[in-house]
Amino acid sequence: MYISLSDRSGGKRDKPSGTRTALTTEVPFRLSPVILWLGIVSMVTDVSSESVTAILPLYITGFLGLSTIAFGFIDGINQGASAIVRIAAGWAADRSGHPKRIALAGYGLSMVARIGFLFAGGFWAIAAIVTGDRIGKGIRTAPRDALITVSAQPEHLARSFGVHRMLDNIGAAAGPLIAFFVLLMIPNGFSTVFVVSLAFAVIGVAVLALVVPDLRAHGRMVANKAAAGDERRLFAFSWRHFKEPGLGKLLIAAGLLGLLTVGDGFIYLVLQNRDSFAVQWFPLLFVGTNVVFLAFAVPLGRLADRVGKVPVFVGGHAVLLLCYLLAAAPWGGLWATLGCLVLLGAFYAATDGVLAALASQLTPAGKLATGIASAQTVVALSRMLASAGFGVLWYAVGASTAMLVAAGLLACAVVVVIFILPGAKSGMGRA
Numbered sequence: 001m002y003i004s005l006s007d008r009s010g011g012k013r014d015k016p017s018g019t020r021t022a023l024t025t026e027v028p029f030r031l032s033p034v035i036l037w038l039g040i041v042s043m044v045t046d047v048s049s050e051s052v053t054a055i056l057p058l059y060i061t062g063f064l065g066l067s068t069i070a071f072g073f074i075d076g077i078n079q080g081a082s083a084i085v086r087i088a089a090g091w092a093a094d095r096s097g098h099p100k101r102i103a104l105a106g107y108g109l110s111m112v113a114r115i116g117f118l119f120a121g122g123f124w125a126i127a128a129i130v131t132g133d134r135i136g137k138g139i140r141t142a143p144r145d146a147l148i149t150v151s152a153q154p155e156h157l158a159r160s161f162g163v164h165r166m167l168d169n170i171g172a173a174a175g176p177l178i179a180f181f182v183l184l185m186i187p188n189g190f191s192t193v194f195v196v197s198l199a200f201a202v203i204g205v206a207v208l209a210l211v212v213p214d215l216r217a218h219g220r221m222v223a224n225k226a227a228a229g230d231e232r233r234l235f236a237f238s239w240r241h242f243k244e245p246g247l248g249k250l251l252i253a254a255g256l257l258g259l260l261t262v263g264d265g266f267i268y269l270v271l272q273n274r275d276s277f278a279v280q281w282f283p284l285l286f287v288g289t290n291v292v293f294l295a296f297a298v299p300l301g302r303l304a305d306r307v308g309k310v311p312v313f314v315g316g317h318a319v320l321l322l323c324y325l326l327a328a329a330p331w332g333g334l335w336a337t338l339g340c341l342v343l344l345g346a347f348y349a350a351t352d353g354v355l356a357a358l359a360s361q362l363t364p365a366g367k368l369a370t371g372i373a374s375a376q377t378v379v380a381l382s383r384m385l386a387s388a389g390f391g392v393l394w395y396a397v398g399a400s401t402a403m404l405v406a407a408g409l410l411a412c413a414v415v416v417v418i419f420i421l422p423g424a425k426s427g428m429g430r431a
Helices: 031-053 054-061 068-084 087-096 099-117 124-152 154-185 192-212 221-222 229-234 239-243 246-257 265-274 283-307 307-330 336-364 368-397 399-422
Strands: none
Touching: 031 087, 031 099, 031 154, 031 192, 031 283, 054 068, 054 265, 068 087, 068 124, 068 265, 068 368, 087 099, 087 124, 087 368, 099 124, 099 192, 124 154, 154 192, 154 283, 154 336, 221 265, 246 336, 246 399, 265 307, 265 336, 265 368, 265 399, 283 307, 283 336, 307 336, 307 399, 336 368, 368 399
């Protein structure tokens, strides 16, 4: 079934010429079934991916006995491999007009990669599987968001995305929780977690393929163009999109901070190395961070709208600096661990959505998706390098010292970024 942008209002006709209309938030909110189903797809897919992510650090360094250098390389892939195809997949979805097909290819690739976990037992096999899974994530993200945009009421677009992200984060918290119960009942039950992960991935692909319609993402945009040449220009891709003056400073700042953003798995390994808590409790660290993220996301988003997005974005990295210092502290225990989880969750709440909002504000009209995708790509690639570098640093100087070095460098980077981004002190980016 194909539905154009003009069809998503339920078949209502445009008002006669001369009738004044206005988009208003007084229009009653109605959640599109398409968005609900896409949220369910994302939820079960996140259960699949996060259940594995929650055990991967221990599986690689403990069960397989590989070094922190090996884990750093694999975690780097996990952080950045999706960036390789993210922009291209979004462009392909726009160009073809069939975002579901592109999204289905991404979800399908991740599902196939899950099968590999059942048989892999070495570094290169794990690295190849993680690469395939993350490339699948990079393919599906932009087309899925296009489907949400097409299906949502224009007056309630942000709210519709909020419902989807809520379902998505429920899966992100449930996945590690499932892994925890599996390891609690079956010590070293990593293969069981992989089977559960595959089952949820299959469910997600089946729901997307059988229930979600293939909405035409640019029907109205193309219909409004008088000539085919206009349509070609509308969907043309140019590397010049990355060179916008305002966006350029944000890309430099985000890349610099991303180079000093240690992967979550490493922070959790540092905590486990210091406090020596039982292995089965490890997945709960991911649950705690996601719960804090959910709790702080809306309040910090409102704060960014009120005082400025740049201060909140930079402040989020200052919070991450505190997390590093607390993780490196010689004293530990339950409260220190919980403090790290709160700080890490707050960091994501202050930076994840705020970065996209900043990029959209600094990108000229007509290049919105490319601007946001470019910022996300820079962050993903820089964090990939950060994970690989931290793995080597840990191997060379030890966990606590490596974390202190990362904290010192991040403190310097925050100071530099304050001067790179205008308004870091005054609140630039206020909506």
